[in-house]
Amino acid sequence: MSYYFLLDIAIILLSTKLLGLFTRRIAMPQVVGALLAGLILGPAGFNLLHETDFLVQVSEVGVIILMFSAGLETDISELKKTGTASFLVAVLGVVVPLIGGFLAAAIFNTGTNAMLQNVFIGVILTATSVSITVETLKELGKLSSRSGNIILGAALIDDVLGIIALTVVMGMAQGDVNIWLVMFKIVAFFVLSGVIGYFFHKQFDNWMRKSKIDRRRFSIIAFAFCLIYSFIAEEVFGVADITGAFVAGLMIAKTVRCTYVTHRIDTLGYLFFTPVFFASIGLKAVIPEMNGDIILFSVLIVLIAILSKIIGCGLGAKLCKLPNISALRIGVGMICRGEVALIIATKGVSAGLMKEEFFTPIIIMVIITTIITPILLKIVYKDRGHEIVYAEDPLAERLQNRDHCEV
Amino acid sequence: MSYYFLLDIAIILLSTKLLGLFTRRIAMPQVVGALLAGLILGPAGFNLLHETDFLVQVSEVGVIILMFSAGLETDISELKKTGTASFLVAVLGVVVPLIGGFLAAAIFNTGTNAMLQNVFIGVILTATSVSITVETLKELGKLSSRSGNIILGAALIDDVLGIIALTVVMGMAQGDVNIWLVMFKIVAFFVLSGVIGYFFHKQFDNWMRKSKIDRRRFSIIAFAFCLIYSFIAEEVFGVADITGAFVAGLMIAKTVRCTYVTHRIDTLGYLFFTPVFFASIGLKAVIPEMNGDIILFSVLIVLIAILSKIIGCGLGAKLCKLPNISALRIGVGMICRGEVALIIATKGVSAGLMKEEFFTPIIIMVIITTIITPILLKIVYKDRGHEIVYAEDPLAERLQNRDHCEV
Numbered sequence: 043m044s045y046y047f048l049l050d051i052a053i054i055l056l057s058t059k060l061l062g063l064f065t066r067r068i069a070m071p072q073v074v075g076a077l078l079a080g081l082i083l084g085p086a087g088f089n090l091l092h093e094t095d096f097l098v099q100v101s102e103v104g105v106i107i108l109m110f111s112a113g114l115e116t117d118i119s120e121l122k123k124t125g126t127a128s129f130l131v132a133v134l135g136v137v138v139p140l141i142g143g144f145l146a147a148a149i150f151n152t153g154t155n156a157m158l159q160n161v162f163i164g165v166i167l168t169a170t171s172v173s174i175t176v177e178t179l180k181e182l183g184k185l186s187s188r189s190g191n192i193i194l195g196a197a198l199i200d201d202v203l204g205i206i207a208l209t210v211v212m213g214m215a216q217g218d219v220n221i222w223l224v225m226f227k228i229v230a231f232f233v234l235s236g237v238i239g240y241f242f243h244k245q246f247d248n249w250m251r252k253s254k255i256d257r258r259r260f261s262i263i264a265f266a267f268c269l270i271y272s273f274i275a276e277e278v279f280g281v282a283d284i285t286g287a288f289v290a291g292l293m294i295a296k297t298v299r300c301t302y303v304t305h306r307i308d309t310l311g312y313l314f315f316t317p318v319f320f321a322s323i324g325l326k327a328v329i330p331e332m333n334g335d336i337i338l339f340s341v342l343i344v345l346i347a348i349l350s351k352i353i354g355c356g357l358g359a360k361l362c363k364l365p366n367i368s369a370l371r372i373g374v375g376m377i378c379r380g381e382v383a384l385i386i387a388t389k390g391v392s393a394g395l396m397k398e399e400f401f402t403p404i405i406i407m408v409i410i411t412t413i414i415t416p417i418l419l420k421i422v423y424k425d426r427g428h429e430i431v432y433a434e435d436p437l438a439e440r441l442q443n444r445d446h447c448e449v
Numbered sequence: 450m451s452y453y454f455l456l457d458i459a460i461i462l463l464s465t466k467l468l469g470l471f472t473r474r475i476a477m478p479q480v481v482g483a484l485l486a487g488l489i490l491g492p493a494g495f496n497l498l499h500e501t502d503f504l505v506q507v508s509e510v511g512v513i514i515l516m517f518s519a520g521l522e523t524d525i526s527e528l529k530k531t532g533t534a535s536f537l538v539a540v541l542g543v544v545v546p547l548i549g550g551f552l553a554a555a556i557f558n559t560g561t562n563a564m565l566q567n568v569f570i571g572v573i574l575t576a577t578s579v580s581i582t583v584e585t586l587k588e589l590g591k592l593s594s595r596s597g598n599i600i601l602g603a604a605l606i607d608d609v610l611g612i613i614a615l616t617v618v619m620g621m622a623q624g625d626v627n628i629w630l631v632m633f634k635i636v637a638f639f640v641l642s643g644v645i646g647y648f649f650h651k652q653f654d655n656w657m658r659k660s661k662i663d664r665r666r667f668s669i670i671a672f673a674f675c676l677i678y679s680f681i682a683e684e685v686f687g688v689a690d691i692t693g694a695f696v697a698g699l700m701i702a703k704t705v706r707c708t709y710v711t712h713r714i715d716t717l718g719y720l721f722f723t724p725v726f727f728a729s730i731g732l733k734a735v736i737p738e739m740n741g742d743i744i745l746f747s748v749l750i751v752l753i754a755i756l757s758k759i760i761g762c763g764l765g766a767k768l769c770k771l772p773n774i775s776a777l778r779i780g781v782g783m784i785c786r787g788e789v790a791l792i793i794a795t796k797g798v799s800a801g802l803m804k805e806e807f808f809t810p811i812i813i814m815v816i817i818t819t820i821i822t823p824i825l826l827k828i829v830y831k832d833r834g835h836e837i838v839y840a841e842d843p844l845a846e847r848l849q850n851r852d853h854c855e856v
Contacts, residue, residue: 045690099454313672
C-alpha cells in the first residue's frame with residue numbers, strides 16, 4: 043500500500059487554507075483561494091498533485107456534505123415562499139444558456155450530426171453548480187437572504203431541468219432511453235421525498251426530544267441518512283446524488299438538535315472533505331493544445347456562459363417584480379458551472395455527442411465561471427440595496443456569526 | 450463512477466453504532482459491537498460488505514486519527530515517568546510471544562527452511578495493536594491511569610521492537626536488507642522527533658496564544674501536521690504511520706488550544722473514519738477450508754497469543770514492583786493484535802516466509818484477540834485495586850466525562 047494519499051490530503055488542507063486566508067485578506071472569498079490551490083498544485087500549475095480514485099471519492103463525499111449542510115440551513119417554509127420566483131428563474135436560466143450555447147457552437151461546428159452536437163453544448167451550459175455560491179453566500183452571511191433562497195430553490199429546479207435536457211438529448215442520440223420513464227422517476231423522487239420527509243422529520247425530531255443532551259448518535263444517523271438518500275437519488279431515481287443530499291438536509295432542518303448536528307457535519311466538511319472537493323476542481327485543469335478557432339470558441343463560450351445566466355435568471359427575477367439589484371444578484375449567483383457540466387461533457391464525449399476538441403474550452407468555462415462567481419457575488423452584495431435579510435432565523439444568524447469568527 | 454461506496458459508509462456507520470450501543474447495554478465496550486458489525490456484514494457473515502480500495506484508505510486514516518487522538522490525550526511527562534516500566538513490559542512482551550509462536554509453529558511445520566518460517570510465526574505474535582486498547586481504556590475512563598500510560602508507552606516501544614524483529618527476519622531470508630541502516634533510521638526517527646517536537650510544540654503554542662478565540666485553522670494545521678508526520682514516518686524512516694501519528698499527537702498535546710483541536714479530531718473520527726477502521730478488521734475474516742491440523746494450530750496459536758502477552762508483559766510489570774492487579778491489567782491490555790500482525794503476515798506470505806495455510810489461523814488469532822481484549826480489560830479494570838488514577842489531569846478528566854455522556 044502506498045501512503046502518498048496521506049501527503050496529498052495534507053497538502054490540500056494546508057494549501058487551500060493558506061490561499062483561502064490570503065484571498066480573504068485581499069477581500070475575496072476563501073473559496074477562490076481553495077480553487078486556486080488546486081489550479082496551482084495540479085497539472086495546469088506545478089504538477090505536484092493529480093486526481094486519484096481516492097481524491098475523486100473523497101471530493102464526492104465533500105460535495106455531498108456541502109449540499110447536506112446547505113439543506114440543513116435552509117428554511118423550507120421560506121423556500122416555499124420563493125417557489126414561483128425560483129421556478130421562473132430556473133426555467134429562463136436554462137432556456138437562455140441552451141440557446142446561447144447552441145448558437146455559439148453552430149458558428150464553429152458544421153457538418154453531419156452538427157445540429158444535435160450543438161444542442162449538446164447548449165445543454166452543458168444549463169447546469170448551475172450551486173455549491174460555490176452556497177459557500178460564498180455563507181461566508182458573506184447572505185444565504186438566508188431572499189435572493190439567497192431564490193438561488194437555492196432555482197438551482198434545485200435547474201438541476202432537475204438540466205437532467206431532463208440531458209436525458210432528452212441523449213435519448214434523441216441513442217434512441218434506446220425511455221424519456222418518459224426517466225421523467226417519471228424524477229417526479230417520483232420528489233413526490234416520495236415529500237412523503238418520506240413528512241414522516242422522517244417528525245420521527246427524528248420526536249426521537250431527539252427524548253434525550254436531554256446532545257448525543258453522537260444524532261449526528262451519525264443524520265449523516266448516514268444523508269449518504270443513503272444521496273445513493274438512492276443517484277442509483278434508483280437517476281437524480282444527482284447532491285440533490286439527494288440537499289433534500290436529506292431539508293428533512294432534518296428545523297429539528298430540535300439540528301444546530302448540534304449541523305456543527306458536527308460542518309467540522310467533518312472543513313477538516314477533511316470540502317477542501318478536497320474545491321481543490322479537485324482545479325486539479326481537472328490541463329494546459330491544452332490551442333489553435334485560433336479553439337481560443338475564439340473558448341472566449342465566446344465563457345462570455346455566453348456568464349451573460350446567459352445573468353440575462354436569463356435576471357429576467358426571471360424581474361418577471362416576479364424583484365428590484366434590479368436582486369435580479370442582478372440572482373443572475374450572478376447562478377453563473378457558476380461545476381462538476382455537473384463536467385460530468386455532462388464527459389458523457390457527451392463518450393456518447394459521440396461532443397467533439398473532443400471542445401472539451402478543453404468547457405473545462406476553461408467551468409474554471410472561469412467558478413472563480414468569477416464568488417468575486418462577482420461579493421461585488422453585487424456589497425450594496426445591501428432593498429434586500430430582505432431573514433436575520434431573525436436563529437440558525438442562519440448563528441451560522442453567519444460563526445463564519446465570521448471561527449475561520 | 451459507482452456510488453456504492455456511499456452506501457458502504459452508511460451501512461458501516463449505522464451497524465457499528467447500533468451494535469456498539471447493544472454491546473454497551475450488555476456491559477461490553479462499544480468497540481466489540483463495531484468489530485462484530487464488520488464480522489456480521491463481511492465475507493464471514495452475510496457477505497454484504499467487502500473491502501474496497503476506498504474502505505482500506507479510509508480505515509488507514511481512521512487508525513491514524515485514533516492514534517493521533519491518543520497522542521493528543523497523552524501526558525508526555527507522565528509517559529516519561531513510566532519509561533523504565535514500559536520498556537521492560539515491551540521487551541518481555543516481545544520475547545515471550547516470539548518464543549511461544551516459534552514453539553507452536555515448530556510442532557506443525559518441519560522441513561526445509563522450517564526454522565526461519567517458525568521464527569516468522571513468532572514475529573507475527575510480537576506486535577501489539579494498541580488502538581483497540583486505547584479506545585476501550587478511553588471508554589472506561591482509564592487511559593490516564595498508571596497502567597494505561599505504561600501500556601501506551603510499551604505499545605510504542607513494542608511497535609519499534611516488532612519492526613526490528615521483522616526487519617531482521619526479512620533480512621535473514623533475503624540477504625539484501627541492510628539491518629543496520631534500518632536500525633539507524635528507527636533511532637534517527639525518534640531522535641529527530643524529539644528535536645522537532647521541542648521546537649514545534651513551542652511555536653504552535655505561541656501561535657495559538659496570539660488568537661483570543663478558537664479557530665478552524667488550528668485544527669486544520671494540527672491534522673495536516675499529523676498526516677505529514679505519519680507519511681514521513683512510514684516512507685522516509687520505515688516506522689509505522691500510526692507511530693508517526695501518535696508522536697505528532699504528543700507534540701501538540703498540552704498546547705493552549707489542545708482541547709478544542711482534540712474535540713474536532715474526535716468528531717472527524719467518530720462521524721466517519723474510526724467506524725470504518727473497526728468494521729474493516731471484521732471484513733478481513735473469511736471462513737476457511739479447515740482440516741484437523743489447521744484447527745489444532747489455530748487453537749494453539751490463539752492460546753499462545755493471549756497467554757504469552759499476559760505472562761511476558763505481566764512479568765515485565767512485576768520486575769518494576771507493580772502490584773499484581775496492575776501487572777494483570779497491563780498484560781491484558783497488550784493482548785490485542787491487529788493490522789500490524791496482518792500486514793506482517795501478508796508480507797511473509799509474499800516473501801515465501803510463511804505457508805499460505807497458516808494465514809487463516811493468523812486472521813482468527815487477530816480477530817479473537819481483538820474481541821477478547823476489550824472484554825477482559827473491562828473485567829480486570831472492574832476492581833479499582835491500588836491503581837493510581839491521574840484524575841487531576843484536566844484534559845483526561847474532561848475526555849473521560851465526555852465519553853460517559855456524549856455517546
